[in-house]
Each structure stands twice: as structure tokens, then as C-alpha cells.
Amino acid sequence: MKTVLITGCSSGYGLETARHFLSQGWQVIATMRTPRHDLFPASSNLRVLQLDVTDADSIARALHEAGPIDVLVNNAGLGLFGALEATPMSTVREIFETNTFGAMAMCRAVIPQFRQRREGVIVNVTSSATLAPFPLVAAYTASKTAIEGFTESLALELREFGIRAKLVQPGYGPSTGFTANGQQRMHGLIPAAYEAFAQRVFAGFSNLAAVTRETDVAEIVWTAANDTSERLRFAAGTDALALVGHRAA
Numbered sequence: 059m060k061t062v063l064i065t066g067c068s069s070g071y072g073l074e075t076a077r078h079f080l081s082q083g084w085q086v087i088a089t090m091r092t093p094r095h096d097l098f099p100a101s102s103n104l105r106v107l108q109l110d111v112t113d114a115d116s117i118a119r120a121l122h123e124a125g126p127i128d129v130l131v132n133n134a135g136l137g138l139f140g141a142l143e144a145t146p147m148s149t150v151r152e153i154f155e156t157n158t159f160g161a162m163a164m165c166r167a168v169i170p171q172f173r174q175r176r177e178g179v180i181v182n183v184t185s186s187a188t189l190a191p192f193p194l195v196a197a198y199t200a201s202k203t204a205i206e207g208f209t210e211s212l213a214l215e216l217r218e219f220g221i222r223a224k225l226v227q228p229g230y231g232p233s234t235g236f237t238a239n240g241q242q243r244m245h246g247l248i249p250a251a252y253e254a255f256a257q258r259v260f261a262g263f264s265n266l267a268a269v270t271r272e273t274d275v276a277e278i279v280w281t282a283a284n285d286t287s288e289r290l291r292f293a294a295g296t297d298a299l300a301l302v303g304h305r306a307a
Contacts (some may be wrong), residue, residue: 059103061085061127062283063120065111065164066134071183071228071275073097075131078276080104087124089134111160117167129179129283130168132161135202139256140247142196149247150197157201162208169216176220181282182209183275186229186298194252194259213290224282229270229295230263270295 062079066072067088076088080101088098089109098104109120111134121127135157138149161182172178184202187195206225213223248256278294285292293302 059085062129063087063124063127064131064133065089071272072133074272075276075279078280089120111164112155121167131181131279132164133183138198139194141252144247144249153197154201158204161205172221173219178221179283180223181226181279183226186227186301189301225291226279226282227293227298228275229298231270268296
């Protein structure tokens with residue numbers, strides 16, 4: 059029986075991905091900053107562990123408790139809406155600490171055990187914002203685009219040792235709370251000069267014809283984790299797939 063460790067499982071894509079792997083008979087290590095067992099069905103194949111990807115000691119403790127794993131899914135992330143000129147660099151750094159450096163730290167921590175066994179899979183969850191830009195998320199997009207380039211290089215670096223690295227690019231999922239969380243975090247980040255423009259942007263999000271469901275992402279993460287080819291990118295959701303087609307046209 060294979061074991062997957064997933065970060066950011068308290069809600070959204072991470073929670074649904076953990077549930078999906080459980081349904082497929084895997085051992086699942088669902089991690090989050092504040093552990094909640096009540097989010098999951100009772101299962102002997104599930105462990106819920108505390109993990110903060112921005113804390114090296116927390117990472118070390120969680121991986122020690124987890125023991126050997128077969129797949130790492132880097133899903134933990136922070137959303138942010140705001141005009142760049144109004145966004146403090148401390149906030150930009152906070153976004154990068156979780157979305158970029160946190161994912162890198164998790165990779166560094168698991169690679170030794172994968173290399174010794176000459177097998178293992180890393181799935182890094184990014185965003186369809188890396189496929190097509192949209193306004194007021196420049197810092198967020200930068201943090202996710204960095205992971206795209208990082209994973210491209212890492213996949214080549216690790217192939218020698220039988221380790222596969224994959225990217226999953228989810229579209230926009232209203233049910234994940236990204237918009238709500240982003241609006242909460244953007245207090246003061248929309249100057250008066252941007253207000254009318256920002257309202258048009260938010261209205262556009264609320265009227266999207268195609269969006270990404272949590273189950274879409276869970277299924278694609280599962281596909282990526284089990285893919286034995288050299289394919290790197292896996293778009294998730296109708297809107298993300300449309301963007302892939304648009305870029306290829």
C-alpha cells in the first residue's frame with residue numbers, strides 16, 4: 059500500500075485530494091497548521107499531522123512522524139488580491155514563504171529518502187494564473203510561477219535517481235475560499251485609484267462560465283502521482299484546460 063503526504067489539507071483542494079487518495083485505498087498523511095480529524099471519514103489509513111511549511115522544525119517533526127512516503131503533494135498555499143503598489147513587501151514575502159519557499163523546503167526534506175530508494179513522486183500544485191495572467195494578483199502569480207520553473211528544473215535533476223516531479227495547474231475554484239481569503243488579506247491593498255477597476259475584476263470572477271471543482275483537482279493530482287511518463291504539466295478544471303488550449307493555438 060502506497061503512502062502520500064499532502065500539505066494544506068484543512069480546506070479546498072488539499073482536503074478533497076486527501077479524501078480522494080483515501081478512497082483509492084492509499085495511506086494518507088493529511089497535514090495542516092492546526093490538525094482537524096473531523097474533516098475526514100474515519101479510516102485506519104489516515105493520519106492527520108501538524109505541519110507548517112514555513113517552519114523547518116515543523117517539517118522535520120512531521121516527516122519523522124510520517125515515516126517513509128511514496129508521494130509528496132505540495133498543496134499548501136496562500137491567496138492574495140491587491141494592487142502591487144499598495145502591497146507591503148512584508149506581505150509579498152509572506153506569500154513567497156508559503157507558496158514558494160515552503161514547497162521548496164518540503165522537496166528538500168523528502169528528496170533524500172526518495173533518492174535512497176530510487177523512487178518517489180513530487181506533485182507541486184501551482185495555478186492557472188501561470189497559464190494566463192490576470193490583474194491584482196501579481197505577487198501571488200509570481201510565487202506560483204517560480205514553482206513552475208523550479209519544478210521544470212527539479213524534474214530533470216531528479217530523473218537520474220528514479221524520482222518524478224509533476225505540476226498540477228488548477229483553474230479558479232470559488233468553493234476553495236481563495237476569493238474570500240484573498241479579500242480578507244487584501245485589507246488596505248486596493249487604493250482608491252483602483253477601486254472601480256477592482257470591482258470589475260471581482261464581478262468577472264463571480265460571472266465565470268467555467269470554474270474548477272475541488273474534485274477536478276483531486277482527480278488530476280491522483281493522475282499525476284501515478285503517471286510514469288516524463289509528462290510534467292497537468293491542468294485541472296475546465297477553465298484551466300481552456301487556457302492550455304488557448305496558449306497552444
